[in-house]
Amino acid sequence: MRPYRVLVEQSDAWLAAHALEDDSVHTQGKTLDEITVNIREVALMVCGDKDIHVELVIPSNVKVA
Secondary structure: OEEEEEEEEEEOOEEEEEEOOOOOOEEEEOOHHHHHHHHHHHHHHHHOOOOEEEEEEOOOOOOOO
């Protein structure tokens, strides 16, 4: 299982996210669940990684519901 640490940032009403280990793996979404699903899809499409562990890194200034 390959770990992906994903930095989540606020962008107006959206959340933007990118994997710290691979700049080509990035996405956006409205919720943390959507970010997680999207990161898994991008990791599969871009890197061919099927079995990954997503760890969200959320700075204190990011507002999530």
